[in-house]
Amino acid sequence: MTKKLFVVIGCDTDPLIEINEPNAFIKENVWDETIQSIVRLKEKIGIFEDKQGLSPKITWFLRSDQQINIQWNDWCYPVREYISLWNEQIKSGDEIGWHPHLWRYDELKNIWYQEINDNDWISSCLENGYHEISKLFRINSVKMGWCFHKNYTMNLVDSFGIKYDLSAIPGLMNSGNTCNIYDWKNTSADPYFPSKKDYRIRDDNPSNNHNIMEIPITNYTVPFFWRIFISKRNMAANIAKHPIFFRNIFNNIIWNQESLLNTYFHPCDIGEKDRLFSLNNFERNLNNIIEIARKKKLEVVFITPQEFGEKYCVVGNRKIIMV
Template sequence: MNKDLFVAVTFDTDSDIFEGADVASNPFSPLPWKGISDGIPLLYEHTHSIVDSYGSPLIFTWLVRADNQIKRIHDSSTFLLEEYNHIWKFAIHRGDEIGWHPHLYKLDDNLWVQETCDATNTRILMSTFEDLKKIDTLPISARVGETYCSNAIIDTFEKLGVMCDSSAMPGRSRKFKGGGVSWINAPSRPYTPSYTDYSKPCSQSRSILEVPLSMVPIKAPYDEDFYQRYVDLTFYHKFLENGLKKLVKESDLIVTISHPNTLLKRKLLRHGLLSFDIKEFIKNLNVIISECNKNGRNFRFISLKNCCHLFKNYVNS
């Protein structure tokens, strides 16, 4: 395979609470965001000299939380976009993309849990989008929290002008109270999602493209066997190296997903798979670069929105 490899390095800007949405004893306690305030500048500091085969700098897609939970806790669904406006301005200036990362939650027994009602999720997305418009933010790309999805969500994104969704985790499924999400049959390449099954391609023309996360088999220390996981460049290098090498040889596109807070050291937190170390991020990125050079492949750094024109013409072939 000699054609260019496209590499989209994406970040979901979730809070610093590692365990998930339901850990706070008070569901309305302000969430910590050092991943944004400290992690993003640290990333820029360590990657400013990295370029692709054409001399273009490494760019990122920042999928920023804006949703009903953020509004309930911080009094504004666009809190992160406004509070850290200086970071997003710098990101845009250097060529990064600012996308949308809504977590569609509801309160259940004082815990934030996944909302599975289509009508409610549609209302959340529509209401939040109105708030985004008020601050002149019209996202082209999105990824739903927990990689949740439904036909209604894809339809709503399309109506709102979102042209790229990147929630798909091919081969995986998740169950939630009252419903679930299945990407079991999703392709690994970008595709136009079916009107009747978001995880399958269709031949009809749509303005929205599904761009799946890259998946590789990983056996973490706490696993009994290998398990398909998305490519998170903050995973320990030793678990990701072989999967990355295979992707470089076989893929047209690599879409990675990380979180800014996992770039930062945690003194009291140890994890078998997540490194919480910017050095591991760089090691994994360098595997992609060195393998491309080794295999004679040029590579281009892109943002998610670039996929709309790069892959639209042959996604369902």
């Protein structure tokens, strides 16, 4: 029987802004530019499908949180405003997920920062954000902004009935200052049900685990030369990044069994002006995935988190086996 390489592609659908500029959100063009980049990507995927005979599926993780509400007086403005576009993506086989950011505004300092301590505020942000987006779509998947979780937030999203979380970056952590704070240093690469005591791991006692399935992002080792410029040894796999980086992802795939490649990108990553990130890089990496998998005699299956969990996972005693 042919082994499979499952490929999940998620898009953290954030607006094209510099977050350190408090007035950077401009309703007239911020989301329009973001949406235009998505439309260009879908056109490119259509051409790719004709050439390869395979159709990549995207999980669109959409913003619905307090920052969006403050800026547009609507918790899920980009979801409602472009609802027809998202419905088109569902018809093409894509999935709609949720991408809440814990951005909180400090009026005294006139800055946005990542709130990770005030659980009452976090509850309000996540509960309202989920409530509003779930009016428009059934949300089965979530990817937290900046990949942040702690036991409290994992418990909260699990209580919403969301089935899949894609926030984990195995083995990585970042202390940050005002943003980009996360801790997955004890997490392995395999999907698991998070422990109620430590969201980063699975508990050997199934009764101590959450019902939500964690599907970690795949990591790659930064090429040795580039470590002169990049402090991290390992990074999460961004499919729009230059192939000189992304090709290292194939070193972390176990080719003699069912394997999972969980990658991501942002709308700002698929422009044409940046040599490091681009729409062309996205397509080149897609081609490399298929070419290398075929050489290894693996069948490539582009899939959404919901399809992965429902069709290709067997759960026994809370242990996940890919089939």
